[in-house]
Amino acid sequence: MHSLETTYIGLTLKNxxxxxxxxxxxxxxxxxxxxxxxxxxxxxxxxxxEQILQEAGSLEISHDYPEASDYIRAYTKANSVGEYLSxxxxxxxxxxxxxxxxxxxxxxxxxxxxxxxIEAAGAxxxxxxxxxxxxxNNKPGSFYEQTYLELAEKLRSAIKIPIVFKLGxxxxxxxxxxxxxxxxxxxxxxxxNRFYEPDIDINKIKMVSSEVFSHASDLRSSLRWVxxxxxxxxxxxxxxxxxxxxxxxxxxxxxxxxxxTQVCSAVYKGGPGAITKMVEILGKWMDEQGYKTIDEFxxxxxxxxxxxxxxxxxxxxxxxxxxxx
Ligand SMILES: Cc1cc2nc3c(=O)[nH]c(=O)nc-3n(C[C@H](O)[C@H](O)[C@H](O)COP(=O)(O)O)c2cc1C
Numbered sequence: 001m002h003s004l005e006t007t008y009i010g011l012t013l014k015n016x017x018x019x020x021x022x023x024x025x026x027x028x029x030x031x032x033x034x035x036x037x038x039x040x041x042x043x044x045x046x047x048x049x050e051q052i053l054q055e056a057g058s059l060e061i062s063h064d065y066p067e068a069s070d071y072i073r074a075y076t077k078a079n080s081v082g083e084y085l086s087x088x089x090x091x092x093x094x095x096x097x098x099x100x101x102x103x104x105x106x107x108x109x110x111x112x113x114x115x116x117x118i119e120a121a122g123a124x125x126x127x128x129x130x131x132x133x134x135x136x137n138n139k140p141g142s143f144y145e146q147t148y149l150e151l152a153e154k155l156r157s158a159i160k161i162p163i164v165f166k167l168g169x170x171x172x173x174x175x176x177x178x179x180x181x182x183x184x185x186x187x188x189x190x191x192x193n194r195f196y197e198p199d200i201d202i203n204k205i206k207m208v209s210s211e212v213f214s215h216a217s218d219l220r221s222s223l224r225w226v227x228x229x230x231x232x233x234x235x236x237x238x239x240x241x242x243x244x245x246x247x248x249x250x251x252x253x254x255x256x257x258x259x260x261t262q263v264c265s266a267v268y269k270g271g272p273g274a275i276t277k278m279v280e281i282l283g284k285w286m287d288e289q290g291y292k293t294i295d296e297f298x299x300x301x302x303x304x305x306x307x308x309x310x311x312x313x314x315x316x317x318x319x320x321x322x323x324x325x
Contacts, residue, residue: 002286003292004282008239011041011098015279016250016259016294017263018041018043020262020264021043021166021264022264023045028091032095034267034275037275037276039097040097042095084101085121092123098125101123102127102129103127103128105128119160125187126159126163127164128155130148130165145180148165148181149184164239166241167193174229178232181236182233186236192222193242194241196209197210214265215243216243216245217243219242221242222240222243226257228303228312230256230302230303231299231304238259239258240258240261245265247277247280251282254282257305
């Protein structure tokens, strides 16, 4: 008989499949459904900086984009910080899987106070959904990197529960960022978030939203970086995210060295049953391969363990281009 148990940021999960921060975890009934489908943990939808600023009475909304401003006003009114804290408390009372809260921040430090309230409400951990869009060509990359690290320091000094940074894949050296976060006692990173990307409608000549959901092939960028970062620093958990649509994808990420795998688009598309299927496939594969625990194979194909690490270093298609006339 196999055990699917995994340790992630110091928490014991019954299996490594975690529902990502999104509308999938925006109510207690949805969270219960995720647990019943077999999820190992849930990350609550993010508490957005706009909600926090609204609560603090310092929300300034740009008047340049009336549609966006109306949306932000309506959203912050309907989703107060108080409701978020109630969601944590009620979810904790109803489910036995870990409940990880999430905050989104891009500029202010108001949210440090709210992080304390999130901890007091009983969240098992806090995921920080953070992205500083570098739009200023006067500032070097190091300026933005430093901002992440300052956030990590402030947050760590404010709360004791495990903290995870959910990162985008835009760093010049993501391995350095992970190491620096570790030095600031951050417990894990999620590689990677998938951000809203703008697109252009060439018929209406206006900005539109690009596709919201990922494709299964989007897994590959995360796969490389999970493999490269696994076991680089001790006790730093790596959660894989983006493009994990099947049980097979979960297995790949564990082989690359992930402690947990986060799923979102697959559950939006397939319902909570998608989680049940992933759990089944993982268990069946372990039985076929003769593995009793995840630790027996986790990281077997990570950069540190693979016999040909160059497989992860290869970044050019030279061999393929030369065969493709
Ligand atoms: C509809 C939707 C809402 C999301 N909301 C959040 C959010 O509130 N906070 C967050 O950190 N990520 C959010 N995300 C990103 C997901 O958590 C996840 O990182 C991303 O979709 C990549 O995973 P996937 O390929 O499994 O979809 C959202 C994604 C979707 C599709």
